[in-house]
Amino acid sequence: MTKPQIRKDYFKDEYVIISPNRARRPLELIEKAEGSSKLCSFCPHNFDNKHQNTVTYRDNNPDGEWEILSFINDYSPLTPDNTSAYGQAEVVIETRRHGMDINEFSVDHIVRIFNAYAERYTALRNMHGIKHVLIFKNEGGKAGASIDHTHSQIIALPLLPPKIESEARAYGKYRLEQTTCPYCDIIVAESDKPRVIWQDENLFVLAPYASDAPYAAWLIPKRHIRLISDLNHSEKESFAIALKILLGTLDKFGIPYNYFVENAVNSEDYHMHIKLAPRPNIWAGLELGTGVVINPIAPEFAARIYRGQVGITKGLGIQ
Secondary structure: OOOOEEEEOOOOOOEEEEOHHHOOOOOOOOOOOOOOOOOOOOOOOOOOHHHHHHEEEEEEOOOOOEEEEEEEOOOOOOOOOOOOOOOEEEEEEOOOOOOOOHHHOOHHHHHHHHHHHHHHHHHHHOOOOOOEEEEEEEEOHHHOOOOOOOEEEEEEEOOOOHHHHHHHHHHHHHHHHHOOOHHHHHHHHHOOOOOEEEEOOOEEEEOOOOOOOOOOEEEEEOOOOOOHHHOOHHHHHHHHHHHHHHHHHHHHOOOOEEEEEEOOOOOOOOOOEEEEEEOOOOOOHHHHHHOOEEEOOOHHHHHHHHOOOOOEOOOOOEO
8 A cells, every 4th residue: 555545434434544655654662761669659558548448349469469459540530429520430550560561461460450340340330320431541641641550440421422322323323234243244354354463263353444543453352242241261361462462562662552442332232342542643633623533554554563574673664
């Protein structure tokens, strides 16, 4: 691919412009500042007693110390006692060890993080008046992270966000017209395409055709399941392996990212998946004014980087 293309999403009325003219500058090397744990509120020696009353999930190590912890965010914009901004926001501290990234964890440890996600998702989803629960991770300042101790967040909302409602509507329309699941069909249609990043018996990982972020990736279970809580242990292991591959690549080059766990809304049919949105650039006038994103990295090229087929030198050249 040498010329820009306007591409439409698989089943939503969303468009991006793939402009590969900068593809020879695929990843920017960024020196990562060494964070200090002395003032980190997520490190065990700073996680004082006042938080113990707000802990909602705890996974201990063999020594009886917490290793993965979820607690109610001290600075939550949503609280159960506020009718004007009802809801709940929780933070999942992914490890007691400061300075590690999730891709450096063992597969088993990432599976345990997914166990925390699933349990807290189910609990928050069952809160009275909650209509949507979002699990997400911000990694890096440009992705919105304010604390460098690796963590995720879970937010329970009393409303269905328009973006989520729009996808649910498009999904339902596709289901009605095609009588099949769009994500199941994406797996079939993309299986022999150059956008495939990785797959095993449980999981299909691709750089989506109309990618709205450089190096974006979708992680789609091959089994049609609705919720993260429906994942079995083997499927969680597959997600863990895939995340180590994807996030390890981004971490190597200092690329900030967000990922989102997308689940069914209420009781309707859906296909649970995770969307990874790296953030090497900042949206400008066109994106903010129209919602049409310019992506300088062709998904086919991004897949090659994740597959290790493109070597990057310090001078940003391609080997």
